[in-house]
Each structure stands twice: as structure tokens, then as C-alpha cells.
Amino acid sequence: MSFIATNLLLAISVAVELTTNSIYSNNLGKFELTNIPPAPRGVPQIEVTFELDANGILKVSAVDKGTGKGESITITNDKGRLSTEDIERMVEEAEKYAEEDKANRERIESRNKLENxxxxxxxxxxxxxxxxxxxxxxxxESLLEAVKETQDWLEANAAEAAAEDFDEQFQKLSDVAYPITSKLYGSAGGAGEDDAEPDHDEL
Structure with a gap:
């Protein structure tokens, strides 16, 4: 399965392929999700599901979670091109890649959060x-030093770091910044001890 999309998404093409190696690929079918509101690459969330029945008929569905718009394709086992084992393997691989895509998306979100x-x-x-x-x-001086340490860490580690690493650095920077900025809010607003702690992300 592959996705084809432009930088600002108006349509997403979902191609379902059976691949036995890096050279051979059998195109089983393709469909498009159209009229998706323009958004930067990586923002739309497309949920893809696979349904396989006892006769080896595969139904692939894709839904844009933002708009609820969905399309699907049914792939039958004709011309001997798709065995039940092939379908099951393809579904397993698609699920594996979906997990990898999720982890990569979380990593990018955590990195952007820290950089911003x-x-x-x-x-x-x-x-x-x-x-x-x-x-x-x-x-x-403490704030600027903490920011510099964070930016130096990003320069050295951003390419290989996991989402948890970015989150840890975010918390480390927040632990320096929050006590300093909270003093300003405390002196200005006179908030009581029982007030909820502000979200550190607001800076």
C-alpha cells in the first residue's frame, strides 16, 4: 500500500500493491480521497482498514478523520494473482508500517514542540x-543558557532521537523556565496556592 500526496493536500491517492521484493510489484488497485481541505504535509490523519473474508476477497478502506470522508476498494482473487497467504502477508505488513508511521509522526510532533x-x-x-x-x-541568563543547551542538543541529536527523547528535553527546559515565569504571574495576579498549575506549553 502506498500514499501519493502533494505538499498541500487536496486529494490522496491510495495504491494497493502486492510486493514480493524491491523490484517486483503487482498493482492490485487504486482509489482516491478527494476534496480534503488544504493542509501541510503530515497534518491530515488518514485511517486505513483492511477486511479479508473467507474467500480471499480483500476490502481496503481509507477515511479522512478530519472530514469523515471515505473511499474503499474491493480486490477479488482473480487470475490467480492473489493467494490468501499473499493477502494475509500484505495486511500484516501494512499494519506493521502503520505502527512505524505512527511512531514517526509522534517523533516529528515532539521535535516540533521542543523546537518551537x-x-x-x-x-x-x-x-x-x-x-x-x-x-x-x-x-x-539562566533562561538563555537553558535554551542554548536545548538547541545544542537538537543540533547534535535531532536526526536520531525518539519522541521520548524530545519530550524529556522539553520537560528539562520547562523545569528551568516555569519557576521563573510563574514568579511573574504570581506577583501580578496574586493567585492562591490551590490554583491549577498553568500549562508549561503556553510560552
Whole structure:
């Protein structure tokens, strides 16, 4: 199974293929999801399901989770091209790749979250009319040092790091930033001890 998409998605083509090696590939069928709202690559969430009956007939369905729009194709075992074993193997491989795609998507989301947080925090600390003008020099130095450590880590490790690694670095940076920024909110708003802790992502 393969997906064909442009940078801004208006349609997604789902091609179902039976592959025995890296050279030979038997095209079993193809269908398209159309009229999908434009969005950056990786944002739309397409759920693909496989249903195999006792006669070796395979139904492949794809649904855009954002719009609920779906399409499907039914592949019959004609011309001897698709055995039950082939179908089962194809489904197993598709499920395996779906898990890999999910892990990769989570990794990208965690990386973007960390990069955006470090970038935003650095800009705010350097803004003398904003956060930079409200924190003392020691706190400002601590924040900038923590941001630099994060950016250095990203430069050295981003290519190989897992989602959990990015999340750990995010928490590490947040542990430095939150006590400093919370002092500003505390002095300005006079929040009580029972108030809920603000989300660290808001910087």
C-alpha cells in the first residue's frame, strides 16, 4: 500500500500493491480521497482498514478523520494473482508500517514542540518590552543558557532521537523556565496556592 500526496493536500491517492521484493510489484488497485481541505504535509490523519473474508476477497478502506470522508476498494482473487497467504502477508505488513508511521509522526510532533518552545522562549527573553524586561539578569541568563543547551542538543541529536527523547528535553527546559515565569504571574495576579498549575506549553 502506498500514499501519493502533494505538499498541500487536496486529494490522496491510495495504491494497493502486492510486493514480493524491491523490484517486483503487482498493482492490485487504486482509489482516491478527494476534496480534503488544504493542509501541510503530515497534518491530515488518514485511517486505513483492511477486511479479508473467507474467500480471499480483500476490502481496503481509507477515511479522512478530519472530514469523515471515505473511499474503499474491493480486490477479488482473480487470475490467480492473489493467494490468501499473499493477502494475509500484505495486511500484516501494512499494519506493521502503520505502527512505524505512527511512531514517526509522534517523533516529528515532539521535535516540533521542543523546537518551537525553545525558539519562542528565546525570542521572549530577548524582548525587552516583554518577558526580557520583566525578569532579572540572573534569571534571564539562566533562561538563555537553558535554551542554548536545548538547541545544542537538537543540533547534535535531532536526526536520531525518539519522541521520548524530545519530550524529556522539553520537560528539562520547562523545569528551568516555569519557576521563573510563574514568579511573574504570581506577583501580578496574586493567585492562591490551590490554583491549577498553568500549562508549561503556553510560552
Amino acid at each position: 518552545y525553545a525558539y519562542s522562549l528565546k525570542n521572549q527573553v530577548n524582548d525587552d518590552e516583554g518577558l526580557g524586561g520583566k525578569v532579572d539578569e540572573d534569571d534571564k
